[in-house]
Amino acid sequence: MDTVTLTNGETVEAGCWLDGHMGWHNNARVVQIAKHHGFEIPDDYLDAYEAYAGADREPYDHNEAMTGQGELVDQATDFLEGVLPDEEDGEEHWSFVWDMGELSLLRVDKDGEPVL
Numbered sequence: 001m002d003t004v005t006l007t008n009g010e011t012v013e014a015g016c017w018l019d020g021h022m023g024w025h026n027n028a029r030v031v032q033i034a035k036h037h038g039f040e041i042p043d044d045y046l047d048a049y050e051a052y053a054g055a056d057r058e059p060y061d062h063n064e065a066m067t068g069q070g071e072l073v074d075q076a077t078d079f080l081e082g083v084l085p086d087e088e089d090g091e092e093h094w095s096f097v098w099d100m101g102e103l104s105l106l107r108v109d110k111d112g113e114p115v116l
Contacts, residue, residue: 004094004105006083008038012105014094020101027073028053030103034076037083045072077103 002014017033018026031041031049041049049072080096087093092115095108107115 002107005085006037007085008083010037014105014107016102016104017096018101018103023101026101026103030073030080031076034079037080039076039079041072042075048072 003011004014005011018029020026022029028049031039032053035041077096077098084094084096090110092107092109095106095112097104097106097108097112097114109115
């Protein structure tokens with residue numbers, strides 16, 4: 001398994017970080033992972049995130065609108081992208097890729113397509 005050293009000095013494994021079988025829970029889980037690596041939830045999202053992360057049902061409500069569809073997941077994913085190492089090679093780089101509800105840390109080409 002490939003490992004990646006983040007800009008904060010932590011070493012992480014490449015591959016699937018969030019499996020799609022967790023469904024909408026992955027929206028809250030990516031925020032938790034980003035928090036572990038230093039992400040701070042903006043104050044105006046905190047109450048909605050906490051209610052969303054603790055939900056045990058399909059949350060089609062205000063909390064879903066702010067957390068799942070309302071940019072907090074994007075903010076967390078962008079934060080994780082920001083702690084990936086800068087690379088000199090312009091052809092390939094590490095990237096967090098969402099696909100079918102799964103989040104993976106993969107090598108991608110300059111067009112963002114996974115390198116196999």
